[in-house]
Amino acid sequence: MSKAIIFNASPRPKGNCAAIASRMEEELAEKGFDVRRVDFRTATIGYCKGCDACKRHDEPWCVQKDDMGALLPELDAADCFVMLTPIYWGDITAQAKTFVDRLYAFFAPAKENMTVATKFGKKVAVVTTSGSMPEEAVAEKTQAVINSLGIAGYTEGRSLSLNQLNVPGAVNDSEEYLAEVDELVGWLSE
Ligand SMILES: Cc1cc2nc3c(=O)[nH]c(=O)nc-3n(C[C@H](O)[C@H](O)[C@H](O)COP(=O)(O)O)c2cc1C
Numbered sequence: 256m257s258k259a260i261i262f263n264a265s266p267r268p269k270g271n272c273a274a275i276a277s278r279m280e281e282e283l284a285e286k287g288f289d290v291r292r293v294d295f296r297t298a299t300i301g302y303c304k305g306c307d308a309c310k311r312h313d314e315p316w317c318v319q320k321d322d323m324g325a326l327l328p329e330l331d332a333a334d335c336f337v338m339l340t341p342i343y344w345g346d347i348t349a350q351a352k353t354f355v356d357r358l359y360a361f362f363a364p365a366k367e368n369m370t371v372a373t374k375f376g377k378k379v380a381v382v383t384t385s386g387s388m389p390e391e392a393v394a395e396k397t398q399a400v401i402n403s404l405g406i407a408g409y410t411e412g413r414s415l416s417l418n419q420l421n422v423p424g425a426v427n428d429s430e431e432y433l434a435e436v437d438e439l440v441g442w443l444s445e
Pocket of ligand 1: 265270271272273340341342343344345346384385386387388420421422423
């Protein structure tokens with residue numbers, strides 16, 4: 256069974272990212288995925304310490320015994336993942352950035368087991384919601400994340416940026432946006 260993990264980096268329990276996460280969770284499950292969802296607001300994920308201890312291990316591993324340390328091997332084994340984040344002050348949230356920083360544990364080009372190679376061909380989707388952030392400005396941020404994930408081994412990346420979503424849960428009122436979310440799920444499950 257294919258496995259997907261959905262990460263929600265919004266602190267709002269009933270926000271737009273949460274609504275999209277629920278929809279994707281349901282649709283991926285319908286398509287036969289074993290789906291795991293992690294809402295960062297209920298998780299403990301510390302900052303990367305930059306200690307390089309992960310570089311001395313042959314498997315995905317982190318010195319920190321928090322939720323991210325435990326998630327790394329699971330994420331390594333998953334077939335795809337989604338990261339949902341609101342735009343805060345023109346960028347992804349601090350929670351989303353902290354998560355991406357911790358994926359440094361996957362950056363080990365010289366190691367056979369822990370490795371970028373285990374992610375080749377696996378898909379990753381980055382979804383942002385915002386109030387009025389211009390499309391091009393968001394694209395610059397999401398592309399930077401996708402580039403980093405590419406270096407960590409996820410060579411197949413796509414992003415989706417949805418704006419005019421200041422009201423929590425407003426995404427559910429837009430047939431157009433929901434169709435774009437569904438299209439992304441379709442791509443993930445191809
Ligand atoms: C602290 C904070 C900063 C924000 N900064 C921006 C911003 O720079 N540009 C923008 O278009 N929207 C901004 N917003 C609006 C959110 O991106 C928008 O409401 C988003 O849909 C929230 O997603 P959520 O409901 O999943 O939490 C900000 C909201 C907050 C709370």
